[in-house]
Amino acid sequence: MHACAYTRMCLIAILFLTGSGLACAQAEAPNPAQNQTRTAIAFRTNFLAIPLLNAGIELPLGKDFSVGADIYYPWLWRKGQKDGVDYTGTCTQLLAADLDLRYWFGRAHQRNGQLLGHSVGIYAAGGYYDIERNWTGNQGQFINIGVDYLFAAPIFKGRLNLEFELGLGYIYSPAQPYDCFEEGGKCYRRESITQYIKWYGPTRAQVSLVLPIHPKKGGKK
Numbered sequence: 461m462h463a464c465a466y467t468r469m470c471l472i473a474i475l476f477l478t479g480s481g482l483a484c485a486q487a488e489a490p491n492p493a494q495n496q497t498r499t500a501i502a503f504r505t506n507f508l509a510i511p512l513l514n515a516g517i518e519l520p521l522g523k524d525f526s527v528g529a530d531i532y533y534p535w536l537w538r539k540g541q542k543d544g545v546d547y548t549g550t551c552t553q554l555l556a557a558d559l560d561l562r563y564w565f566g567r568a569h570q571r572n573g574q575l576l577g578h579s580v581g582i583y584a585a586g587g588y589y590d591i592e593r594n595w596t597g598n599q600g601q602f603i604n605i606g607v608d609y610l611f612a613a614p615i616f617k618g619r620l621n622l623e624f625e626l627g628l629g630y631i632y633s634p635a636q637p638y639d640c641f642e643e644g645g646k647c648y649r650r651e652s653i654t655q656y657i658k659w660y661g662p663t664r665a666q667v668s669l670v671l672p673i674h675p676k677k678g679g680k681k
């Protein structure tokens with residue numbers, strides 16, 4: 461497989477997971493005690509991106525909107541690596557972050573803004589990657605913008621939420637190819653060559669476990 465085509469496939473697959481699963485879920489009955497307070501902040505992690513390291517937050521904005529952010533810093537170690545030396549010529553690295561603005565609708569969210577139910581949003585992501593296979597690789601930056609749909613349902617009596625998200629958008633990435641000529645040796649970029657990766661279609665998918673934080677209610681102890 462040509463190096464550029466392989467890089468394009470890997471980048472789209474990674475961004476699809478980091479950006480970002482489809483499933484149907486039936487929301488549990490709301491917890492009456494939980495409905496008396498709003499969600500102050502929520503922390504999340506994307507199951508589809510594991511074993512990639514990732515974490516995110518979501519902040520409600522008024523009654524119907526929220527803003528969120530995620531960061532990904534995976535370093536996928538290859539099987540043949542030992543003491544920092546690459547013996548297989550295969551490597552994948554990524555540093556990425558994204559932001560999203562979301563509008564929530566439906567009865568579940570209207571119960572005191574619990575970040576539940578259905579929502580639509582816009583998102584933007586960017587980052588850096590290094591993808592190598594058979595001693596030939598590409599280093600580059602990317603931007604990813606699009607729109608998405610998200611459904612969130614409570615689990616464990618409302619102590620946690622489970623989110624299902626799918627987004628469509630555009631990826632643009634200038635990449636510089638390079639070659640390695642020996643195990644653990646230097647890699648050399650090909651002079652005056654830049655490959656431009658462009659993609660329209662699914663660019664974001666997440667199945668996230670969410671921990672909502674509710675402010676403590678005042679009153680007598």
